[in-house]
Amino acid sequence: MPTFDRTIIIAGAAGQGLVTVGELLSKLLTRAGYEVFATQYYMSRIRGGQNSFRIRISDMPQFASADECDILFAFDQDAVAQHFEMLHESGTVILSDKLNAMNKQCVSIPFDTLASKPLYENVVALGVLCALLGLDRSLPEQLLSERFTPKGEKVVTDNIETLGGAYDWSLNFTDKCSQLPKMHMHPERILINGNTSIALGAMAAGVKFCSFYPMTPGSSVAQTLINHSQEMGIVVEQVEDEIAALNMALGASYAGAASIVPTSGGGFALMTEAVSLSGIMEQPIVVVIAQRPGPATGMPTRTEQGDLLFAMFGGHGEFPRIILTPSTVEECFEMGHRAIRCAEQYQSPVIILTDQFLADGLQSLETYDLHDLPEVAQPDYSDTHSEGYKRYLLTDDGISPRRIPGYGKSIVLADSHAHNERGNITEDRQLRNVMVEKMLLKESCIRKDVLPPRYFGNENADKLLICWGSVEGAVREAAAEMTERGENVAVLSFSQVWPLNVEQFLPYLENAKERVCIEGNSNAQFAWLLKGLTCVPIQKIVSRYDGRPLTAGYIIRKMYEE
Template sequence: MPTLDRTIIIAGAAGQGLVTVGELLSKILTRAGYEIFATQHYMSRIRGGHNSFRLRISDLPRYASADNYDILFAFDQDATTLHSDMLHEGGTIILSDKLDAVHKQCVRIPFDKLSSNPRYENIVALGVLCSLLGLERALPEQLLSERFASKGEEIVQENIAVLTSAYEWSVAHSDKCSQLPKMYAHPERILVNGNNSIALGAMAAGVKFCAFYPMTPGSSVAQTLINHSEEMGVVVEQVEDEIAAINMALGASYAGAASLVPTSGGGFALMTEAISLAGVMEQPVVIVLAQRPGPATGLPTRTEQGDLLFSMFGGHGEFPRIVLAPSTIEECFEMGHRAVSFAERYQTPVILLTDQFLADALQSLETYDLHSLGQVHRPDYSDTEPASYQRYALTPDGISPRRIPGIGKTTVLADSHAHNERGNITEDKALRNSMVKKMLLKESSIRKDVIPPRYYGNSKPDKLLICWGSSEGAVREAAESRIEHGENVAVLCFSQVYPLDVTQFIHYLENAKERVCIEGNAFGQFAWLLKGLTCIPIEKNISRYDGRPLTAGYIVHKMYEE
């Protein structure tokens, strides 16, 4: 169990620099050796409204937000009103001396005295927080030097001067906040969010093309690819709409480039016809579906797990597909790689389900181990016997040889119609049956490669908590808290949600006295899926659909709610 578990919430209006403070502090703490898990809560506006950055600090990895906080840094009065009731006993509120103190333990900062330029208020905030937490000043100084190096030495020194003033002022207030225990510094560790991690995993698998239309919370996958496009040889195209995006990706895939399209629910809705096109063409493509609450525009900057069934069944006609749902930021990297690998191997659409919570969450990690990743299947670049090549040849596993047009004399046909083995349009009923059976064979091949769910706990639990995707961290934390109280609780978590191999997990369901499915949607979509596949009842559903992420406290409360 962790001996350190401290949470800071930095809150205020959009445009006040609170995300800058949160991200800088997260990087500093990561380099200092702490385990960091941070989440962002923001409204759909450029300025105003109310946003928050929630930073959890521990000596062991954490995978979910805490329910309560130790420090509230309030950039405006609304922040004190909205969040002060979530402070732990003995917690501290840090705020401007121009705001009203609403708590017995307040640190009121004279921003005007510490910096004559309002532009540096976030550096004052960073300095005060670092000082009160007991972090050596050299850590933020080094980070500021790196961050502002491109703006010149004068700007660097101005920032460091403000930071120094904030540190010196904070000394007199050190009794208001307990310092963090020292950790061994790890300057080589990285701080990434879920979307960064997905993009990095996809690049490690050889993604070479991305087309997208910006849509929160999926856009930063494309932005990460853009940031590394030159060094990694990735072409990224921002297009006029989601229909163009996925059709361009299919064209690039046909030409031999492993392709990826990031979007959210509304964009995925526009893509469904082209997903069916990928199915009949047997063309590999990865779609990153970053979920947010719907229907329609819904809550565009909040989180939900409401598109599970849509991802499985969106598109007309029957064809194989794979749906993955990473549960942690580290697993986002693995699943980003695996999504490309599955798409290329099985020549089919792969949908990678994430959500705003996981997409924007930040975590400190060791650098990724590229050697642990499997080989990615590549197309056949040969040109032997071009006249006899059949793009849709009938094979025992349903997977046909895929060649690339333009290499030698081989003709590679692709069409949206039903076709024969060569790819020519046909309405022959025998050939139609053969091609459908080919797809069924491919589905069977995919099922042999299904990622098994993870199981934690006693083999015969009183309560089995079932979850998928990003809810795992909160669910496991809830289970651990009940185990500490002597309860017999286990967890079953899925990172592949379609197709499923029932033989991998049905015994876990059968051995539990009570099964509880926990997910971020109102209908209990995964519970519905499991009941349909296994005919085993799910006695209780715990759902959250207010746009906020699941937490351990929320889950425990709902577990015992009548």
């Protein structure tokens, strides 16, 4: 259990710079040795509305948002009103001296005095927070110097002077906030979000092509690849629509480039024909679906887990596919690598099903270790027996030798039609059966490689909490609180939802007296899938589909509602 656990909410209207303050503070805390988990809540607009940046700070890793906050930094009056009930009874509101703290303990900042112009108000906010939390002044000074050095010495000096004035002023109010315990410095640690982590994992696996049409919250996968495209030799193409995105990526894959396509549910809706094309071509491809509430535009900047069944069944015809559902920012890296590896090995589409909560969520981590990553299968670049080469050769495991056009005299055929071993179009009924069975034979290999679900808790637990993807952190936290109350609770968490190997988890389901499935959708999609595969009943469903992430408090409240 952590020795301390604090949450800061920085809230205000879009355009007020709260994300800048939140990201800078999160980086400082990470360097100072704290475990940081930060989430963004933002509306679909450039200015106005009400957004928030929530930072959870502890001495142990946290993977979910808290239900209460200890500090509310409000940039406007609406921020005070909207987050008032989340503030702990001993919490503090930090706000401008022109705003009303609504009778809460507060620190009122004279921005007109501390900031020589409105541009520096964010630096004032950073200085105040660092002083009240007990962070050494040199930490924000160093970070501001790094950030503004490209803009010249005067800009650096002005920012550091503003920071210092705000920091010194705030030392008069340290009694209003409980300072953080000192930790060992870890300047080498990183602060990273889920989408960036997926992109880095894909790069570690050798991704060489990305095509995309911008769609929140998936676009930052492509942006990360763009940022590293020169050094890593990656081609990134923003195309005219999602139909073009996946079809172009299939072309790149056919030419030998490991390819990835980030999108959201609405974009994937346009890609389903191309998903089927990858199936019959047996062409490796990775699609990242960063889920948001639908249908249609829905709530484009909020979170949900509503696309599970769509990801499973999107596309016509029968063909193997793999669906991975990372649960943490760190696991996003593993899934980015695994997705490319599985796509290349099994010559099939692989879908990474994440969501806005995890895509935008920031976590402090050690740098990734690349030494023990499994090797990624490479195409057959040889040209032996080129005249007899068969792209869809019948093999014991259904995986055919995949050559690349242009690397010799081998003719590498690809088509959207039913075909024979060479790739020539056919309508022969017996051959059709043989080739379908050959393609589906790969499923037996894929099932042997399925990630088993993680089990946390007593093997003979009375109550089993079942989840998948990003809700694991909240579910584990809820289970820990229930255990402290004397309940016998365990958690079963899935990072791969298709295909499933029932033998890996059926005993856990059968041994539990009560099974509870916890999901971020309204129809309990994973519970439906589990019941269909195992015939084991799920006694209770805890759902959330208001666009907000699940928390431990929400889960526990819903668990005991009649």
